[in-house]
Amino acid sequence: MTKGKVDALLGIVFGDEGKGKVVDYFTPRYDLVARFAGGPNAGHTIIFDDKKFVLRSIPSGIFDEGKTNIIGNGCVIAPDLFMYEARELEVAGYEVVQRLHISRRAHLILPTHRVLDRAYEAAKGEGKVGTTGKGIGPTYSDKAARVGLRVGDIQGDFIPKYEALKARHLQILSDLGFTDFDITDEEKTWLEGIDYMRRFPLTDTEHEINQALAAGKNVLAEGAQGSLLDIDHGTYPFVSSSSTTVGGVCTGLGIAPQNIGRVWGIFKAYSTRVGSGPFPVELFDETGEEIRRVGKEFGAVTGRNRRCGWVDLVALKYAIMVNGVTDLVMMKADVLDSFKEIKVCVAYEKDGERTESMPYDTEGWAPVYETLPGWNCDLTGVRAEADFPKEYADYIAYLEKQLATPISILSVGPERDATIIR
Numbered sequence: 001m002t003k004g005k006v007d008a009l010l011g012i013v014f015g016d017e018g019k020g021k022v023v024d025y026f027t028p029r030y031d032l033v034a035r036f037a038g039g040p041n042a043g044h045t046i047i048f049d050d051k052k053f054v055l056r057s058i059p060s061g062i063f064d065e066g067k068t069n070i071i072g073n074g075c076v077i078a079p080d081l082f083m084y085e086a087r088e089l090e091v092a093g094y095e096v097v098q099r100l101h102i103s104r105r106a107h108l109i110l111p112t113h114r115v116l117d118r119a120y121e122a123a124k125g126e127g128k129v130g131t132t133g134k135g136i137g138p139t140y141s142d143k144a145a146r147v148g149l150r151v152g153d154i155q156g157d158f159i160p161k162y163e164a165l166k167a168r169h170l171q172i173l174s175d176l177g178f179t180d181f182d183i184t185d186e187e188k189t190w191l192e193g194i195d196y197m198r199r200f201p202l203t204d205t206e207h208e209i210n211q212a213l214a215a216g217k218n219v220l221a222e223g224a225q226g227s228l229l230d231i232d233h234g235t236y237p238f239v240s241s242s243s244t245t246v247g248g249v250c251t252g253l254g255i256a257p258q259n260i261g262r263v264w265g266i267f268k269a270y271s272t273r274v275g276s277g278p279f280p281v282e283l284f285d286e287t288g289e290e291i292r293r294v295g296k297e298f299g300a301v302t303g304r305n306r307r308c309g310w311v312d313l314v315a316l317k318y319a320i321m322v323n324g325v326t327d328l329v330m331m332k333a334d335v336l337d338s339f340k341e342i343k344v345c346v347a348y349e350k351d352g353e354r355t356e357s358m359p360y361d362t363e364g365w366a367p368v369y370e371t372l373p374g375w376n377c378d379l380t381g382v383r384a385e386a387d388f389p390k391e392y393a394d395y396i397a398y399l400e401k402q403l404a405t406p407i408s409i410l411s412v413g414p415e416r417d418a419t420i421i422r
């Protein structure tokens with residue numbers, strides 16, 4: 001029997017590239033869909049049959065009833081938010097409990113982790129990361145400090161462990177002078193969420209995935225966030241706290257690198273970023289405003305404005321390198337339908353120095369652009385390559401040449417069917 005493969009779909013910029021849409025679209029080709037990193041900081045939008053869902057912790061393969069979805073050991077999970085998310089799907093008529101397996105090694109986000117997130121952000125003042133406020137940083141910090149609570153803990157005598165970690169957090173908050181909060185109601189719902197989670201198969205998902213691979217089954221690993229938010233390879237300290245790049249697929253699911261098949265790198269036909277941190281291609285003018293308006297670039301989780309700019313080849317080349325991207329997926333070109341010209345950042349410049357490779361710190365670097373003609377027509381109905389306007393085909397060919405990687409999937413609208421495979 002030929003062993004199965006794990007293909008990875010990774011956001012390769014600052015998140016919100018359209019991962020949810022593409023995972024949902026790809027799911028019929030796979031046996032299992034697994035999240036390997038992050039938690040409810042993610043917001044993955046899926047639109048089909050006039051329905052819209054925004055998933056946070058649950059993998060985007062959940063709508064296909066024959067498939068197993070996995071929340072892997074590299075993830076962090078907030079029981080209360082998870083309960084809301086899963087119940088919404090149940091109310092919409094989807095059976096989630098049997099389809100969704102949760103790793104016993106995944107870490108739990110406590111209500112006090114969220115308070116700590118706020119406290120640390122407040123302490124940073126101007127230098128704040130602009131986190132989603134979901135307690136991600138403090139939870140991964142506790143994991144690394146070896147004091148975290150895991151999903152498996154809720155199968156034993158959980159409350160004393162919970163109280164001990166909570167007490168530790170309250171002490172830190174008191175030391176920081178951050179005392180103006182009340183988690184009474186939140187804690188009640190959170191404990192309800194713990195009970196709710198007990199209905200799900202809480203398993204050793206690394207065994208499950210490896211057994212599936214041995215039986216010739218294929219797995220789709222769904223990335224969260226984006227490569228430039230990776231704890232090691234992103235624009236530190238303005239990053240999330242997990243490994244969002246391809247290495248995270250191995251550690252976050254418990255699989256070996258030789259099991260990885262294709263690495264799909266997903267990006268938009270322009271750039272966005274939410275939260276603070278350097279963003280050389282950011283546009284502060286009407287063009288940036290227009291991209292935000294047409295692309296509806298407002299956060300799916302926090303509702304914040306996403307910062308917008310042109311595509312950044314320096315960033316894309318770097319992400320392609322660290323992830324070993326085999327295929328690119330380009331989303332949302334339809335948002336640029338009415339632009340006369342489209343710019344592409346081909347290098348950065350600072351103090352007379354020019355670079356095409358990602359600097360240690362991107363702060364203060366200015367973009368160097370090349371300009372291409374826009375297509376000035378409606379792409380949303382286009383499904384066949386033969387119908388591509390010349391300028392769109394040229395834009396694709398230009399990017400493929402610059403990035404030395406094929407763009408195998410194109411998306412020209414938020415719905416499932418607005419997808420073109422080449």
Ligand code: GDP
Nearest residue numbers: 016017018019020043044045332411412413414
């Ligand atoms: P994710 O976090 O990577 O899953 O992406 P988000 O869901 O946060 O953001 C992507 C947004 O773009 C969502 O609102 C999608 O519905 C929408 N979207 C996805 N693909 C396309 C596309 O090709 N064109 C347009 N106009 N919108 C898209």
Ligand code: IMO
Nearest residue numbers: 015016041042043130131132224225240274275
């Ligand atoms: P998806 O999976 C966009 C950003 C936050 C902040 C930084 C750290 O939907 O693409 P955190 O709460 O993780 O500590 O915040 O990372 N961020 C995202 N930006 N998409 C996401 O997820 C993100 N998850 C985190 O805005 O700048």
Ligand code: MG
Nearest residue numbers: 016043044300
């Ligand atoms: Mg998102």
